[in-house]
Amino acid sequence: MEARELDGLLISSMPNIRYLTGFSGTSALLLVTANQPCLITDFRYKTQAGNEVGGIARVMIESQSLWSGLWRLIPEVFTARTIGFESAHLIHRDFERLQDAGKQWHWKPTVDIAEGLRAQKDADELILIEQAIAVATGALQSVLPLVRAGMTESQIAGMLESALRERGSESLPFPSIVASGTRSALPHARTSSRAVTNGDFLLLDFGSVVGGYCADITRTVVIGRCDTRQREVYEIVREANARSSASVRSGMSGREADAVARDFIAGAGYGEAFGHGLGHGIGLEVHEAPRLAMSAEGLLPPNAVVTIEPGVYIPEWGGVRIEDDVYLGGEGSRILTSFPRELLELS
Amino acid sequence: MEARELDGLLISSMPNIRYLTGFSGTSALLLVTANQPCLITDFRYKTQAGNEVGGIARVMIESQSLWSGLWRLIPEVFTARTIGFESAHLIHRDFERLQDAGKQWHWKPTVDIAEGLRAQKDADELILIEQAIAVATGALQSVLPLVRAGMTESQIAGMLESALRERGSESLPFPSIVASGTRSALPHARTSSRAVTNGDFLLLDFGSVVGGYCADITRTVVIGRCDTRQREVYEIVREANARSSASVRSGMSGREADAVARDFIAGAGYGEAFGHGLGHGIGLEVHEAPRLAMSAEGLLPPNAVVTIEPGVYIPEWGGVRIEDDVYLGGEGSRILTSFPRELLELS
Numbered sequence: 188m189e190a191r192e193l194d195g196l197l198i199s200s201m202p203n204i205r206y207l208t209g210f211s212g213t214s215a216l217l218l219v220t221a222n223q224p225c226l227i228t229d230f231r232y233k234t235q236a237g238n239e240v241g242g243i244a245r246v247m248i249e250s251q252s253l254w255s256g257l258w259r260l261i262p263e264v265f266t267a268r269t270i271g272f273e274s275a276h277l278i279h280r281d282f283e284r285l286q287d288a289g290k291q292w293h294w295k296p297t298v299d300i301a302e303g304l305r306a307q308k309d310a311d312e313l314i315l316i317e318q319a320i321a322v323a324t325g326a327l328q329s330v331l332p333l334v335r336a337g338m339t340e341s342q343i344a345g346m347l348e349s350a351l352r353e354r355g356s357e358s359l360p361f362p363s364i365v366a367s368g369t370r371s372a373l374p375h376a377r378t379s380s381r382a383v384t385n386g387d388f389l390l391l392d393f394g395s396v397v398g399g400y401c402a403d404i405t406r407t408v409v410i411g412r413c414d415t416r417q418r419e420v421y422e423i424v425r426e427a428n429a430r431s432s433a434s435v436r437s438g439m440s441g442r443e444a445d446a447v448a449r450d451f452i453a454g455a456g457y458g459e460a461f462g463h464g465l466g467h468g469i470g471l472e473v474h475e476a477p478r479l480a481m482s483a484e485g486l487l488p489p490n491a492v493v494t495i496e497p498g499v500y501i502p503e504w505g506g507v508r509i510e511d512d513v514y515l516g517g518e519g520s521r522i523l524t525s526f527p528r529e530l531l532e533l534s
Numbered sequence: 535m536e537a538r539e540l541d542g543l544l545i546s547s548m549p550n551i552r553y554l555t556g557f558s559g560t561s562a563l564l565l566v567t568a569n570q571p572c573l574i575t576d577f578r579y580k581t582q583a584g585n586e587v588g589g590i591a592r593v594m595i596e597s598q599s600l601w602s603g604l605w606r607l608i609p610e611v612f613t614a615r616t617i618g619f620e621s622a623h624l625i626h627r628d629f630e631r632l633q634d635a636g637k638q639w640h641w642k643p644t645v646d647i648a649e650g651l652r653a654q655k656d657a658d659e660l661i662l663i664e665q666a667i668a669v670a671t672g673a674l675q676s677v678l679p680l681v682r683a684g685m686t687e688s689q690i691a692g693m694l695e696s697a698l699r700e701r702g703s704e705s706l707p708f709p710s711i712v713a714s715g716t717r718s719a720l721p722h723a724r725t726s727s728r729a730v731t732n733g734d735f736l737l738l739d740f741g742s743v744v745g746g747y748c749a750d751i752t753r754t755v756v757i758g759r760c761d762t763r764q765r766e767v768y769e770i771v772r773e774a775n776a777r778s779s780a781s782v783r784s785g786m787s788g789r790e791a792d793a794v795a796r797d798f799i800a801g802a803g804y805g806e807a808f809g810h811g812l813g814h815g816i817g818l819e820v821h822e823a824p825r826l827a828m829s830a831e832g833l834l835p836p837n838a839v840v841t842i843e844p845g846v847y848i849p850e851w852g853g854v855r856i857e858d859d860v861y862l863g864g865e866g867s868r869i870l871t872s873f874p875r876e877l878l879e880l881s
Contacts, residue, residue: 211724212722213722229809229810230721230809230810231720231721231722231809231810232720232721232722233809233849234719234720234849235720235722235723250809251829252829272626273626274625274626274627274630275625275626275627276625276626277625277626278621278622278623278624278625278626279619279620279621279622279623279624279625279626279629279643280621280622280643280645282626282629283621283643296626296627296630298627341699341700341702341703341704342699342700344699345695345696345697345698345699345700346696346699348692348695348696348699349692349693349695349696349699350692351692352688352689352691352692352693352695353688353689353692355688355727356688357688357709357724357725357726358709358710358724358725359706359709362704362705362706363705372581373578373579373581373582374577374578374579375559375560375578375579375582376582377558377704377705378704378705379704380702462576462577462578462580462597463576463577463578482598482599502580502581
């Protein structure tokens with residue numbers, strides 16, 4: 188804060204608040220000062236905030252509005268002139284509150300302060316991510332043998348999500364994608380009531396959460412026997428995944444990491460069919476810094492955990508994505524997802 | 535737009551975009567003009583946007599940034615001077631883009647334009663909400679007989695979520711809350727690995743989604759036999775729920791609706807223990823307009839669907855919440871959740 192010439196910093200992003208204080212509720216403001224930080228939340232979280240935040244921050248329970256709590260709090264805790272806020276998280280309406288009810292202070296936009304800290308995982312965080320990955324891969328392992336032609340995507344997603352819960356996932360970090368047949372060509376398909384049939388690609392993209400930390404995994408399998416073109420496309424994606432995981436390092440730019448997969452897929456003739464970025468950080472959020480994409484000039488920090496998820500999507504035919512979670516450690520990278528990447532044909 | 539002196543309106547809230555165009559992806563901007571609206575999204579949604587939006591809006595696919603697409607689009611489609619934006623949804627960083635790259639136009643904050651339309655459900659929307667409610671109540675009905683002392687909250691949540699999927703829920707609108715024993719006293723508990731035991735309250739707050747529309751339901755049951763105090767607290771909440779559902783009407787303020795439950799619970803001596811609002815609208819989002827709370831002065835619009843969810847929470851002892859979904863029709867209100875509200879003792 189000193190380097191940025193801030194007397195204090197207002198944090199309004201819930202994942203950032205959780206990272207800094209341990210508070211896991213859905214509504215709060217955190218005021219960080221040189222002394223003790225203060226968390227403002229509402230009645231629903233009275234007991235929880237006390238338990239979770241403990242001595243890390245003072246907790247204020249506000250029955251009406253978090254903002255009226257903030258206006259009372261600031262003069263109580265310091266003689267602030269300049270207070271930072273999170274430009275990428277504060278909505279315009281709340282920015283107007285700063286300009287209006289908070290006009291006696293100077294408000295300065297900041298970006299990526301907490302996000303930069305969060306991108307570099309410590310040992311405890313890595314353990315939780317690895318536990319979440321074990322939950323996710325275990326659930327997939329238990330469910331794939333039960334998948335049969337005739338089941339709907341939604342039924343398969345239900346089996347998978349139940350297995351995730353059974354193994355201890357606290358919630359689902361995003362709606363699981365179970366997409367079959369031509370629907371697998373939609374990179375962000377929603378799970379539908381379509382019944383899977385023999386010869387379909389079945390793409391499963393799902394996550395799990397342990398101790399607040401996320402795993403994010405995708406596998407694509409075939410129901411019954413694959414045909415030649417399915418095998419060809421699958422192997423291109425598998426090779427792109429393998430090359431990327433083997434070469435990704437902290438210190439590379441997100442663009443360089445992305446280019447490994449992109450150039451390989453383009454060289455195989457499918458450049459147009461890989462239209463999304465190679466990956467993203469995972470942690471308290473399932474999409475967080477850093478980004479691995481054509482437009483990501485930033486360097487990948489040490490100790491980040493990122494997804495490597497190349498894909499090839501051919502409209503009206505089908506798509507393949509293979510997504511692993513990779514730790515960018517000091518002595519090279521390590522693939523955290525041990526689930527097989529060979530094409531599985533479900534009999 | 536004419537009444538608000540706007541030449542166009544930039545919609546950045548995804549649920550609002552879905553409401554106005556049918557597009558269900560996770561990343562887009564919508565520019566509404568007097569002529570054809572235009573949806574800007576990215577590669578991942580190329581096929582999906584074409585299918586979902588059809589003739590309602592022109593679709594633009596942007597490979598780099600939605601914003602650079604917007605700057606190209608505006609001069610192409612109209613001679614705009616003043617364009618509205620959504621103050622409650624646009625983050626400060628994107629507001630700065632409007633002031634910077636978009637500075638040749640005048641940007642005017644708006645609130646609740648699409649939200650106001652969304653609060654009043656039409657017949658098709660009501661049907662989808664009723665289907666989502668049927669999925670949710672059916673799932674609860676199928677799972678409660680399987681709950682046994684010794685199961686963990688997480689296992690019970692897994693069974694419930696699997697049943698929701700099995701019955702056709704497209705996703706989970708929020709992480710299901712399964713909270714037992716003293717944890718039921720946390721109004722927004724997370725599901726944990728705690729095993730339920732005889733004599734526990736078991737609170738289940740969960741939702742389902744059909745055609746994009748949400749149901750939101752809570753029931754609280756007892757594992758084994760309830761004791762006198764559990765019965766007493768439960769009956770207070772049940773009566774508060776019944777009185778509220780019977781009296782809530784469009785045209786009342788959210789505060790008046792809330793007061794029915796609040797006054798009853800306070801009269802029974804538990805006023806301090808009901809610290810959240812009575813309810814909220816449901817639709818494409820599981821929390822949307824209108825609000826039913828002490829601070830909600832706005833009138834409840836006709837054809838809204840709202841939750842009625844009084845609760846009593848006693849720290850270190852336990853809590854009860856009973857939540858129904860109620861339609862505020864022209865000829866009086868109608869409770870949509872048919873699941874029993876009597877205290878169930880699971881043997």
